[in-house]
Amino acid sequence: MSISPIKVAVVGHTNTGKTSLLRTLTRDAEFGEVSYSPSTTRHVEGTALLVNARTIIELYDTPGLEDSIGLLDELDHMVEGKRVDGRALLQKFLNSDLAKREFEQEAKVLRQVLASDLALYVIDARDQLHGKYRDELTILAYTTRPIMPVLNFVAGAEVKSDKWREYLARINLHAVVDFDTVVFDHQGERRLLEKMQTLLDHHYGLLQLLIDDRESQWTSQKITAAKLLAELLVDVTAYRIRVLNKDEHQQQLNSELIREKTCQHEQRCINDLLRLFRFSPEDFEPGALSATDGKWERNLFDPETLKEFGVSVGGSAAKGGMIGLMVDLFSGGMSLGVATALGAGIGAVWGGTREYGQKMVDQVRGYSELCVANATIGLLALRQIQLMRALLRRGHASEAKISVEFTDNPGIWQKGELPNELKQARYHPEWSKLAGRRWFANSEDERRNLVIDALSQRLLSQF
Numbered sequence: 001m002s003i004s005p006i007k008v009a010v011v012g013h014t015n016t017g018k019t020s021l022l023r024t025l026t027r028d029a030e031f032g033e034v035s036y037s038p039s040t041t042r043h044v045e046g047t048a049l050l051v052n053a054r055t056i057i058e059l060y061d062t063p064g065l066e067d068s069i070g071l072l073d074e075l076d077h078m079v080e081g082k083r084v085d086g087r088a089l090l091q092k093f094l095n096s097d098l099a100k101r102e103f104e105q106e107a108k109v110l111r112q113v114l115a116s117d118l119a120l121y122v123i124d125a126r127d128q129l130h131g132k133y134r135d136e137l138t139i140l141a142y143t144t145r146p147i148m149p150v151l152n153f154v155a156g157a158e159v160k161s162d163k164w165r166e167y168l169a170r171i172n173l174h175a176v177v178d179f180d181t182v183v184f185d186h187q188g189e190r191r192l193l194e195k196m197q198t199l200l201d202h203h204y205g206l207l208q209l210l211i212d213d214r215e216s217q218w219t220s221q222k223i224t225a226a227k228l229l230a231e232l233l234v235d236v237t238a239y240r241i242r243v244l245n246k247d248e249h250q251q252q253l254n255s256e257l258i259r260e261k262t263c264q265h266e267q268r269c270i271n272d273l274l275r276l277f278r279f280s281p282e283d284f285e286p287g288a289l290s291a292t293d294g295k296w297e298r299n300l301f302d303p304e305t306l307k308e309f310g311v312s313v314g315g316s317a318a319k320g321g322m323i324g325l326m327v328d329l330f331s332g333g334m335s336l337g338v339a340t341a342l343g344a345g346i347g348a349v350w351g352g353t354r355e356y357g358q359k360m361v362d363q364v365r366g367y368s369e370l371c372v373a374n375a376t377i378g379l380l381a382l383r384q385i386q387l388m389r390a391l392l393r394r395g396h397a398s399e400a401k402i403s404v405e406f407t408d409n410p411g412i413w414q415k416g417e418l419p420n421e422l423k424q425a426r427y428h429p430e431w432s433k434l435a436g437r438r439w440f441a442n443s444e445d446e447r448r449n450l451v452i453d454a455l456s457q458r459l460l461s462q463f
């Protein structure tokens with residue numbers, strides 16, 4: 001025996017965030033129309049929450065209740081001092097001419113509530129408790145449907161949540177939930193669904209399917225995001241280009257190539273993250289992390305940007321424009337010129353091992369390898385971590401651009417150091433997709449994947 005989907009009417013006064021609630025619950029920033037103008041939603045619009053292609057909840061966005069005071073006066077007049085069943089009274093109203101003229105919008109709302117299993121009553125928690133809200137709740141109570149108040153915009157300033165909860169408790173509405181549609185809270189969404197379970201006990205199992213699915217999606221999104229970032233960092237860290245020390249023109253050209261490929265790879269990672277969380281490139285704030293014609297507005301390789309993010313930068317590294325030599329890894333992070341000047345003497349650092357034999361030969365012959373400096377990789381990681389934190393807290397009703405604000409978070413990235421996983425990547429240029437070749441053996445592919453998995457776990461703890 002199949003169980004019918006749960007029908008939920010989203011109701012409330014004009015401009016309290018009803019459509020915004022549906023956008024955030026459905027992860028669909030395009031649903032309906034959000035505006036500060038009154039009566040933006042004029043008709044009932046439907047959408048659904050699915051689990052494995054099965055509809056769990058049918059959600060109905062309704063017009064704003066515009067004149068609850070006037071409607072309640074009319075309902076009292078219909079009663080004429082007699083005791084009348086609330087639903088019978090509403091049915092009398094819906095059959096009257098009033099429902100087609102003066103109170104057409106209210107009639108649409110009430111018909112949908114009567115046809116639903118539950119009504120989510122959306123409240124702007126910043127609003128004063130006016131008489132219109134009391135009258136709306138009185139009228140909705142006549143439907144005899146469970147009503148669950150949702151306090152919206154609770155992440156903002158001057159919220160009056162306590163006053164609202166106190167009043168709602170006085171009229172026997174205790175299943176109240178805080179759920180900001182702009183500043184997303186995963187646990188807040190879970191609490192909303194769990195409180196729906198308490199009001200719809202006969203749909204408990206169906207709602208649990210949705211709760212479990214949302215939890216699985218949330219975990220999967222974070223794991224996927226961490227892996228995307230780990231792959232970005234491994235690709236950039238492992239990438240290097242062999243250059244002739246005496247050919248300054250070649251060094252300059254290849255340095256620019258490294259910068260360009262790094263920025264393009266970061267842009268691809270960001271686009272993937274946006275798609276993962278169902279946002280669009282237009283949601284970016286240009287001054288924060290977005291790109292123009294493939295180049296970052298905040299130069300990833302600019303020492304001033306590194307300082308802004310609190311990343312430690314040595315004077316010699318800054319002069320090198322954050323492109324260093326592979327020999328820097330073995331010579332304390334010296335600049336391009338200083339490391340090159342070491343000449344054949346650098347061979348002693350590698351101790352003649354087979355793994356670095358070719359590098360010693362190249363160094364003696366006047367060759368070195370350009371790579372992205374540690375400090376730049378630290379900045380790359382910090383920018384992506386801050387972006388991830390912003391995405392995890394962004395509701396799909398938000399109309400503001402994503403703005404990544406740096407917060408002080410001392411750690412390995414800001415010390416200009418690399419975690420062990422990326423230290424390994426330094427010595428495996430074949431791991432980098434930026435080189436345009438993936439010819440290495442399966443055993444190397446497995447080693448790369450192990451490093452990415454380990455780095456992903458490290459990054460997960462920082463989101």
